[in-house]
Amino acid sequence: MLLLVVLVSLVFDYTNGFHDAANAIATAISTRAxxxxxxxxxxxVMNMLGALLGVQVAKTVSEVITPPSGLHGLTVVAAGVIGAIAWNLITWYFGLPSSSSHALIGGVVGAGLASASSVAWAKVVDKVAIPMVISPIVGFVAAYGVMLAILWIFRKKNPSKVGRRFRIAQTMSAASLALGHGLQDAQKTMGIIVLALVTTGHSDGKGVPWWVIVLCAGALSAGTYAGGWRIMRTLGRKVIEVDPPKGFAAEATASVILYLTAYIWHAPISTTHTITASIMGVGATKRLSAVRWGIAGNIVVAWVLTMPAAAIVAAVVYYIVHFFGA
Incomplete structure (x- = not known):
């Protein structure tokens, strides 16, 4: 059962990769950088490297709930991950860039509530709910400011030359964002596997085994290479018309937010929320109507629904499995 939970967690990590691949590269592709x-x-490659750079976020995720020990506890963990996978696949199918991070947290909390496990609500609020609200706001405002600065600094330059230079710069900003995605998102699966190991007495929860880090890094990287073309179209073309300076500003802003929250706040924030809000922020510098608010509204609805939807699916899975004697 432990091996099954590890496998299901790696499947989630893989879906996270192809679901969130668009985060780092949609704008770079749409601008032809x-x-x-x-x-x-x-x-x-950058996802793989990012996954090897820290475990602080993994520790936060592993402490969200305290499931029962043994087989019952593994059932809780597995149900939570399956709930997250289901929501990832649903939003991928419709091309909506929802948060794999919050799907995972929502799934785990839903399974925890269904099983009467202890939920660390203070940690959920402080490390998940508050960052979930703040990070997109910061991304929007900061990207808006960065884009205004770029427009002012290069206001007298030839637009075509500026575009060519930012196309090169965007290669670096996209790589930086992919590194931040690996740093944030691989650790969330690490945290779930550590939770399963603690439940079965194979770990004290104080660290992340090296083999867990390697497996999660590999699964996320493989999923990323598989691609997420549906979501790329939404982020790269449908929210705003992206050019290289806008793409650079959005990616650079989102990267900084990902690094700061991982190393300072140890919070599992959403790469999806952060880059999408940053793209909206740079688009708003042209005029507010440049942002296609209808598409943006659909994305926000998916954000709001993510945690409760994943929680409901996870609870249903737990009840079904538990009913049949797990």
Whole structure:
């Protein structure tokens, strides 16, 4: 059962990769800074490297609930991950860039509530709910400011030359964002596997085994290389018309937020929320109507529904499995 939970967690990590691959490279592809295959390969490699850079977020995720010990506890953990996978697949199918991070937290909390496990509500509020609200706001405002600065600094330059230079710069900002995605998102699966190990007495929860880090890094990287073309179209073309300076500003802003929250706040924030809000922020510098608010509204609805929807699916899975004697 433990091996099954580890496998299901790695499947989630894989779906996270192809679901969130668009985060780092959609704008770079839409501005033709990178070709699709080169962009995916770059994102996969940077995801792998980012996953090896820390475990602080993993520790936060592993402490969200305290499930029962043994087989019952593993059932709780597995149900939570399956709930997250289900929501990832639903939003991927409709091309909505929802948060894999919050799907995972929502699934685990839903399974925890269904099983009467102890839920660390203070940690959920402080490390998940508050950052979930703040990070998109910061992304929008900061990206708006960065884009205004770029427009002012290069106001007298030839637009075509500026575009060519930012196309090169965007390669670096996309790589930086992919690194931040690996740093944040691989750790969330690490935290779930550590939770399963603690439940079965194979870990004290104080660290993350090296093999867990390697497996999660590999699964996320493989999923990223598989691509997420539906979501790329939404982020790269449907929210705003993206050019290289806008793409650079959005990616650079989102990258900084990902690094700061991982290393300072140890919070599992959403890469999806952060880059999408940053894209909206740079688009708003042209005029508010430049942002396609209808598409943006659909994305926000998906954000709001993510945690409760994943929680409900996880609770149903737990009840079904528990009913049949797990």
């Amino acid at each position: 990178l070709t699709p295959r080169v962009a995916l390969l770059m994102a996969a």
